[in-house]
Amino acid sequence: MPMRKYVLMMRPARALLPLLLLPVLLTGCDADRNGGAAADSADLDAAARDWDVAPELVYVTEVSGYTVFQESVGEYDDQFAAAYRSEKGATKFGLFAGRGTLTAENCPKQPLGEASDQQVTCVHDGDAWYRKAGGSHEYAVPQDGVVIHLIGDADKVDRATLRRAAEAVHRPDDAELAALLPDTGGAGI
Known part of the structure; x- marks a missing residue:
């Protein structure tokens, strides 16, 4: 499944540094994820504009053993999208955030990823x-x-991993x- 509409070009090795530092950034100082302050709204607005998404659609998650694949971050089908891959690179899951609601009534009627022709089962x-x-399977978090x-x-990502990502x-x-953004060669957002 392509994550972006545009062809991605190989970035210089220095662009990998933020990706390598991501585990440190996500776990540093034992900061509680709810205790940290949300990103500065001007920085978030600028990043969202670069990705061509609304700022309110930008979400992240954290799961031990997985890191965000920086080159995947951006707009996909009017949603914010980011891929997370295991440290060994063998498995991955996607995070997609878009406008909408999910209820007991409409849950089975909404397609799940590319399995749009398949019967969807939903469990609250x-x-x-x-x-x-x-x-395919997913956790969907209305917020x-x-x-x-x-x-x-x-077959590759177990339910427990997706549940931890949802939580x-x-x-x-x-x-x-900052970890989601491409290397700007020292320039600010």
């Missing part, structure tokens, strides 16, 4: 919905008029936002 699990269709989907291949969904703080 805490504040989220666990959804499955064909070989303030936005639904954040954490989707993966059911950790939040708006990015400054360090998390």
Whole structure:
């Protein structure tokens, strides 16, 4: 599944530094994810504009053993999208945030990723919905008029991993936002 509409070009090795530092940024100082301040709104607005998404759609998550794949971050089908891959690179899941609602009535009617022709099953699990269709499954987290989907291949990413990702969904703080951005060669946003 292509994550971006545009052809991605290889970035110089220095662009990988923020990706390599991401685990440190996400876990540094034992900061509680809810205790950290949300990213500066001007910085978030500028980043969202660069990605061609609304700022209120920018969300991140954290799961031990997974890091965001920086080159995947951006707009996809009118949603904010980011791919997270395991440290060994063998598995990945996607985070997609778009406007909408999810209820018991409309949950099975909304397609799940590319399995749009498959029957969708929905199970309410805490504040989220666990959804499955064909070989794909996801946790969908409705939040303030936005639904954040954490989707993966059911044979490669287990339900517990997606559940942990759903429980950790939040708006990015400054360090998390910086980790999503491409290397600007020292220039600011």
